[in-house]
Amino acid sequence: MTSAQVDNGQAGGPEAAETTAGEGYQRGLGARQIQMIAIGGAIGTGLFLGAGKAIDRAGPSLILAYAIAGLVIFFIMRALGELLMYRPVSGSFSEYAREFLGPFFGFVTGWTYWLFWVVTGITEVTAAATYMTYWWDIPQWLSALVFTFILYGANLISVKVFGELEFWFSMVKVTAIVGMILICAGVLTVGFSDAGDTATVANLWNDGGFFPEGISGTLMTLQIVMFAFLAVELVGVTAGESKDPETVLPKAINTVPWRIAVFYVGALIMILSVVPWSTFKPGVSPFVAAFEQMGLGIGAAIVNFVVLTAALSSCNSGMYSTGRMLRDLALNGQGPKAFTRLTKNGLPLTGTTFSAALMLVGVWINYQWPGDAFTYVVSFATISGMWAWIMILVCQIRYRARSDRGELPRSSFRAPGAPFSSWFALAFIGLVVVMMAIDKDARISLYCAPLWGLILGVSYLVLKARNPENASFAKR
Numbered sequence: 001m002t003s004a005q006v007d008n009g010q011a012g013g014p015e016a017a018e019t020t021a022g023e024g025y026q027r028g029l030g031a032r033q034i035q036m037i038a039i040g041g042a043i044g045t046g047l048f049l050g051a052g053k054a055i056d057r058a059g060p061s062l063i064l065a066y067a068i069a070g071l072v073i074f075f076i077m078r079a080l081g082e083l084l085m086y087r088p089v090s091g092s093f094s095e096y097a098r099e100f101l102g103p104f105f106g107f108v109t110g111w112t113y114w115l116f117w118v119v120t121g122i123t124e125v126t127a128a129a130t131y132m133t134y135w136w137d138i139p140q141w142l143s144a145l146v147f148t149f150i151l152y153g154a155n156l157i158s159v160k161v162f163g164e165l166e167f168w169f170s171m172v173k174v175t176a177i178v179g180m181i182l183i184c185a186g187v188l189t190v191g192f193s194d195a196g197d198t199a200t201v202a203n204l205w206n207d208g209g210f211f212p213e214g215i216s217g218t219l220m221t222l223q224i225v226m227f228a229f230l231a232v233e234l235v236g237v238t239a240g241e242s243k244d245p246e247t248v249l250p251k252a253i254n255t256v257p258w259r260i261a262v263f264y265v266g267a268l269i270m271i272l273s274v275v276p277w278s279t280f281k282p283g284v285s286p287f288v289a290a291f292e293q294m295g296l297g298i299g300a301a302i303v304n305f306v307v308l309t310a311a312l313s314s315c316n317s318g319m320y321s322t323g324r325m326l327r328d329l330a331l332n333g334q335g336p337k338a339f340t341r342l343t344k345n346g347l348p349l350t351g352t353t354f355s356a357a358l359m360l361v362g363v364w365i366n367y368q369w370p371g372d373a374f375t376y377v378v379s380f381a382t383i384s385g386m387w388a389w390i391m392i393l394v395c396q397i398r399y400r401a402r403s404d405r406g407e408l409p410r411s412s413f414r415a416p417g418a419p420f421s422s423w424f425a426l427a428f429i430g431l432v433v434v435m436m437a438i439d440k441d442a443r444i445s446l447y448c449a450p451l452w453g454l455i456l457g458v459s460y461l462v463l464k465a466r467n468p469e470n471a472s473f474a475k476r
Contacts, residue, residue, distance in 0.1 A: 065218050155356070203273050275290045384449075384452075
């Protein structure tokens, strides 16, 4: 990144503000905010809404799928942590791809991760609109439209306020899940509520066994399971705006194992013990359904509010990350120059506005296909989001080899078991892609991926031809 590019990107932030060296952002995210963003980032639509379809397909064996996938996510996050401690930057994945794989991969990664969050934003708005129908019979597209404008307005505030909002959004989600686990534990031990007489841990294997739909049924849920974990890598995007990234980011990443153990594995064990798995249906939050089965109507309404908050929180994070990713691309000459500019508060307003406008496509999707919207966008979000994970793992493997040879400084936060853990994670992602190809509902994303790759390939060649002297297109 040249000094000229940096100067062009800083559109007048206050000189007294603490900024990220070479990027122009304000370091406004504190330790507790980063920690809660990391904890709450993976608690969203995939768990609260998508799990209903996954339970219907796999039964109790979904618990095992989440546990194994969670281990893979930990390997990915530790690989990311090693790269972040080597060089913490807001461009994160695209910057590492640019350095270790070349400018083309940086270009593809940046634009694909941007697309992932735009599509995810549509997914979350779709989910939020679905949750609204629990209380009121209003069109999904109308709710989606209102939510999109509200979240866009929230992203016009400073990064400090964004971090504070995300802190409390995540606090609501975390508190709610812990509360659900405790209530389910009470039902199992004390026996209160309508489900008290039938609640038992034996529900995990009584109704058709632990694998009621066979191993194949469990494998077919991997796409939904991996979607639930998308956004855990958002911590990497916050690196450029963290007050103390060298201390805060490793701590946040190391919370991954217990986050998954409690919020995914623990919550599902409790819910599926209290209510038989065959009770749950696709398109209905298993948490809401569980409380309704227990006869706790107020609890179901509260849970529905929490999952609504979770969806809006995730979409809010999406708007945050898209503006940063577009700015990183623009600073490297791989995107429109207009995206380089920051507001006085250090916000990439142009990129965020552009992304929010595209998220309005979600309103049209909800209008055209209110029943199938979630399935379509989930499948495409999964394949585009996993590309970032693939780049993280491949770049970490390349970095580890070069640092071991002494060509680059050693990271202070080395990934355990690497490079073997990274290769294992890559193989698992490959298995998920195969399962997506078999699943007729998820297959649409594999049709779209080559088209997106072609668009990016042609765009890159055009940009390179127009800017032959731009150092960003030269192999480093």
